[in-house]
Amino acid sequence: MKDLKAIASQIRRDIVRMVHGCQSGHPGGSLGCTEYMTALYFEVMNHKPEFNMDGVGEDVFFLSNGHISPVFYSVLARSGYFPIEELKTFRRINSRLQGHPTTHEHLPGIRMASGSLGQGLSVAIGAALAKKMNNDNSVVFSLHGDGELDEGQNWEAILFGAHNKVDNLIATVDWNGQQIDGPTDKVLGLGNLASKFDAFGWEVVHLENGNDVDKVVSTLQYAKTLLGNQRPVVILMRTAMGAGVDFMQGSHEWHGIAPNDEQLAKALAQLPETLGDY
Numbered sequence: 187m188k189d190l191k192a193i194a195s196q197i198r199r200d201i202v203r204m205v206h207g208c209q210s211g212h213p214g215g216s217l218g219c220t221e222y223m224t225a226l227y228f229e230v231m232n233h234k235p236e237f238n239m240d241g242v243g244e245d246v247f248f249l250s251n252g253h254i255s256p257v258f259y260s261v262l263a264r265s266g267y268f269p270i271e272e273l274k275t276f277r278r279i280n281s282r283l284q285g286h287p288t289t290h291e292h293l294p295g296i297r298m299a300s301g302s303l304g305q306g307l308s309v310a311i312g313a314a315l316a317k318k319m320n321n322d323n324s325v326v327f328s329l330h331g332d333g334e335l336d337e338g339q340n341w342e343a344i345l346f347g348a349h350n351k352v353d354n355l356i357a358t359v360d361w362n363g364q365q366i367d368g369p370t371d372k373v374l375g376l377g378n379l380a381s382k383f384d385a386f387g388w389e390v391v392h393l394e395n396g397n398d399v400d401k402v403v404s405t406l407q408y409a410k411t412l413l414g415n416q417r418p419v420v421i422l423m424r425t426a427m428g429a430g431v432d433f434m435q436g437s438h439e440w441h442g443i444a445p446n447d448e449q450l451a452k453a454l455a456q457l458p459e460t461l462g463d464y
Contacts, residue, residue: 188228190221190224190225190228190229190399190400191399192461193224193264193460193461194221194430195430195460196264196457196460196461197220197224197264198220199454199463200256200259200260200264200273200463201213201217201256201257202217202431202445202450202454203450203463203464204256204260205256205276205445206444206445206446206449206450207276208276208277208444209444210277210285210444211277211285211442211444212255212441212442213256213428213434213440213444213445214364214434214438214440214441214442215253215254215257215331215360215362215441216255216256217257217427217428217429217431217434217435218360218426218428219254219360219396219425220257221396221398221399221429222358222402223257223329224399226261226327226406227247227262227265228261230403230407230410231245231325231327232244232325233245233247235267235294235295237267239297241324242320242322243324245324245327246313246326247327247328248297248298248300248306248329249328250300250304250307250309250310250330250331251300251303251306251331251334252286252287252299252300252301252303253285253286255283255284255287258287259287262294262295263464264461268282268293268294271464273464285301286299286300286301287299288301297309303331303334303337304334304337304339304340305339306329306330307328307330307343307344307347308342308343308346309328310328310355311346311347311355311418314354314355314418317354318352323354325355325356325410326355326356327355327357327358328355328357328358329358329360330358330359330360331359331360331362331365332359332361332362332365332370332376333364333365333366335359335376335379336374341386344383344386345387348386348387348388348417348418349387351416352418353414353416353418353419354414355418355419356406356409356418356419356421357419357420357421358420358421358423359420359421359423360396360425361422361423361424362427363427364436364437364438364441366438366442368438379422383420383422387418388417388418388420389418389420390422391408391409391419391420391421392421392422393421393422393423393424394424395424396424396425397429397430402423405421405423427440427441428440430456431453431456431457433449433452433453434453
């Protein structure tokens with residue numbers, strides 16, 4: 187059995203070290219989604235590090251809120267897509283590990299550029315429809331920020347997905363209540379997301395603690411049982427921005443700033459090194 191909690195701890199170490207190393211990046215949302223990404227890549231998803239862009243015969247994942255690239259890069263490297271040592275090049279000149287994931291650098295595991303928010307669900311739905319046309323029974327997963335739902339394109343895609351019965355898709359909303367300018371309720375209140383998705387024709391699954399890796403695994407596995415019923419599935423996942431590092435947790439201020447040397451040391455002291463630092 188994989189020790190998912192140990193893997194998550196190492197991924198958190200990677201995140202804070204990567205952002206500190208270049209003094210740029212987005213640690214808050216990356217830390218908050220660590221359990222989700224760990225569960226997805228190390229337990230739930232059927233995927234192949236021997237990467238092919240089409241993803242035929244395997245589950246595929248699309249990161250819509252691309253600014254949380256540190257957690258995505260760490261998970262990809264730790265699951266064998268590219269050398270772990272490459273993490274030290276994050277946001278460096280000529281690095282494949284840009285601040286927002288891109289495809290033109292030919293980085294294994296990346297199937298869409300996600301610098302602009304609000305586009306990922308449209309892409310995921312397109313991929314899910316392609317799998318249906320090809321009689322490919324594997325699953326499409328996607329991840330979205332709650333603040334990202336301010337973008338209107340999401341709601342067009344939500345309508346489209348239900349209308350076209352895209353029932354091989356599991357989208358997850360990272361519902362941490364924070365975005366770059368402050369709490370989501372103050373920037374632009376989202377209201378009752380569950381009622382909205384239900385009214386738009388989606389199957390809604392609640393995950394009250396997205397920072398408990400066991401609950402993430404069981405919720406994703408449950409969501410898979412709902413597929414094939416002519417309704418796309420959305421998981422509304424409650425997380426804490428900056429989870430795992432006490433002085434970052436719950437604050438929008440750590441959305442997009444890097445820790446200094448003292449803060450890095452304090453963060454690493456809270457995160458056991460389990461797989462070896464790069």
